[in-house]
Every structure is written in C-alpha cells, then in structure tokens.
Amino acid sequence: MNIYKKEVVFCKELGSVFLELLSDLNNDYCVVICELDLYVYKNNNLLWKKGFKDIASDYELVNNKYIRIVSCDGEETIYSMNDGSIIK
Numbered sequence: 001m002n003i004y005k006k007e008v009v010f011c012k013e014l015g016s017v018f019l020e021l022l023s024d025l026n027n028d029y030c031v032v033i034c035e036l037d038l039y040v041y042k043n044n045n046l047l048w049k050k051g052f053k054d055i056a057s058d059y060e061l062v063n064n065k066y067i068r069i070v071s072c073d074g075e076e077t078i079y080s081m082n083d084g085s086i087i088k
Contacts, residue, residue, distance in 0.1 A: 014037065019033045019034055022067075024061065030042075031061065035052075036052050036055060038051075038069060048083060048084035053071070054075065061081075065080065
C-alpha cells in the first residue's frame with residue numbers, strides 16, 4: 001500500500017501469517033516478512049522467495065543490502081536482498 005496516496009500498489013496472497021513490510025532506503029526493494037516465508041519484490045514484481053523451517057522471531061535490514069532473519073530456535077540467516085543467496 002502507498003500510505004501517502006492511500007492506494008493499493010499490488011496485492012498478493014501470502015503463504016503464512018504476515019509480520020511486517022520493510023523497504024530499502026531507496027525504496028527499490030519491498031521485503032515482506034511472514035512467519036514462515038520471506039518475499040522480496042522489485043518494481044512490484046516478485047524477485048525471490050524463501051521459506052523457513054521455523055517461525056521468524058526477529059528480522060532486520062542490514063546495510064541496505066541484506067536481510068537478517070532469526071528463527072524461534074535461534075538460528076540466524078542473512079540473505080542478499082538482490083538474489084536471496086545466503087550470506088551467513
């Protein structure tokens with residue numbers, strides 16, 4: 001949603017419970033965090049998606065390039081925002 005224009009930019013069905021919507025500083029990427037899934041959109045198109053084995057309990061964007069996800073079991077994974085490759 002564009003909160004400034006009060007309009008829906010795109011509408012997608014998600015595979016698990018929605019937690020938060022994040023974007024990079026330039027608003028190039030839209031990151032959708034769900035309990036069991038991570039979706040990254042660029043220009044309103046799905047760029048990549050990852051599923052988790054356990055529920056995401058903590059998450060953040062790091063250096064405007066990476067997405068850090070911590071699961072309920074304490075496992076930390078860092079993904080490249082560009083292509084979803086695992087950095088750590």
